[in-house]
Amino acid sequence: MKIRGEALELAFRIVLSCPCDVSHEQEQRVFAYLRSLAPDEVGDYGPVLAAFDAPDTPFHGLAAFTGWLAADVAEATIEREHVLRCNASGYHWQLAAATLPAQSRRVSSVSRWLLSHTVIPALLTSETGASPGARYRYADGAADFDNVFLPPEYDPSAAPLWAIHLGAIVSPLSAAEADLVTRLNEANPQLVAHRARVAHIDYADFELQGDYREFCRRRHAPFWGARSL
Numbered sequence: 001m002k003i004r005g006e007a008l009e010l011a012f013r014i015v016l017s018c019p020c021d022v023s024h025e026q027e028q029r030v031f032a033y034l035r036s037l038a039p040d041e042v043g044d045y046g047p048v049l050a051a052f053d054a055p056d057t058p059f060h061g062l063a064a065f066t067g068w069l070a071a072d073v074a075e076a077t078i079e080r081e082h083v084l085r086c087n088a089s090g091y092h093w094q095l096a097a098a099t100l101p102a103q104s105r106r107v108s109s110v111s112r113w114l115l116s117h118t119v120i121p122a123l124l125t126s127e128t129g130a131s132p133g134a135r136y137r138y139a140d141g142a143a144d145f146d147n148v149f150l151p152p153e154y155d156p157s158a159a160p161l162w163a164i165h166l167g168a169i170v171s172p173l174s175a176a177e178a179d180l181v182t183r184l185n186e187a188n189p190q191l192v193a194h195r196a197r198v199a200h201i202d203y204a205d206f207e208l209q210g211d212y213r214e215f216c217r218r219r220h221a222p223f224w225g226a227r228s229l
Contacts, residue, residue, distance in 0.1 A: 001045040001063055003078040005037035008048065010083045010163075010171050014119070015058050016219045017149070017168035022058075024222070026051045030059070031223050042077055061095070062086050080171075081180065087165065088119040088181045090188040097190075106208050111194040112201050115143070120185055121178045122148075122164040124156050131204075134164055138185070141196060147204035149216035153224055167203035168216040 003011075012034055015022065029051035037043045048059050062078060065086040070076035086092060096117035100107065107113045115136075122134035122145065132150040136143045149168040150156065159172030163181065173181065185191055206212035 001067065001073060001076050001078065002042050003045045003048065004039075004080070005034065005041045005043065006039040007078050007080045007083050008034050008037065008043075009039070010080055011059065011062055011078075013151075013168070013170040014083070014087055014165050016223070017166045017170060017216055018058070018117075019215070020058055021054070022052065028222075045078060065091060080177070084119060084163070084177060084181055085184060088163075088184040090184075090190070093118050093188055093190060108208050109198075111197040113207050115191065115195055115198050116166050116201060116206075118185070118188075118191060119163050119165045119170070119181060121161040121173055121181045122169070123161060124150070124169070132169075134162070134169070136164070136195075138182075138195065143195060143198045144200050146200070146202040147211075147213045149203070149213045149220070151220060151224060166216070167201070167206065167212050168220075 008030075012027075012030060015027070030048055033043070033047045033051075045063060049063065052059065062083065066076055066078045066082045067073040069082065069085075093114060096114055100110065100113075103113070120136050122136050125133040125135050125144070131147050134145045134148050136145070145164065145167060147167070148164065151169060154162075154169060154172070159174070161173045161178040162169045163171045163173050163177075203212040203216075204214075209215075
């Protein structure tokens with residue numbers, strides 16, 4: 001299996017926004033490989049998987065998901081579309097939901113927690129200052145997110161909609177990608193039911209976990225730098 005550089009970057013940013021069970025040293029190995037690939041370059045996916053001792057990381061899950069969609073697993077290339085499909089669909093929702101029993105002491109609202117764990121399209125509502133915000137709009141409602149993490153290397157005017165995961169802006173979305181993520185979200189009846197109960201999330205005080213925006217900033221800093229909005 002192979003992966004395109006821009007797809008690996010998106011997958012890596014999503015993992016950085018989540019308290020996944022991977023070590024900093026393992027992430028450093030993945031990032032070093034990421035930096036060796038141009039955005040449009042296709043490289044072997046083996047070095048990514050080889051960075052880990054366990055076979056159940058999000059990177060392994062992405063390989064399994066892509067292989068499930070592919071006619072020939074060995075020849076498959078992981079693209080940005082696969083990363084978005086994997087993390088914006090009911091597949092990822094169910095994985096997050098399966099961890100709820102172990103997370104119960106850290107979750108004050110199941111609806112906010114599960115919605116946050118799914119990649120959704122968001123409009124940046126405040127692009128400068130101390131507290132960037134975003135809004136998730138859908139046909140019959142909206143949810144506002146305060147104190148999201150906006151990486152400093154992103155130009156807020158680069159796209160009308162951005163992929164957000166756990167309060168971190170992880171990528172600009174093209175029009176086709178935004179449509180894909182929206183369709184995947186709408187196809188998940190559990191997401192549709194839970195989002196109606198979420199009007200607002202403040203990532204400065206998120207789900208009994210404290211300042212999640214600061215958590216994302218710390219995770220991001222060793223790779224792209226510490227300065228951020």
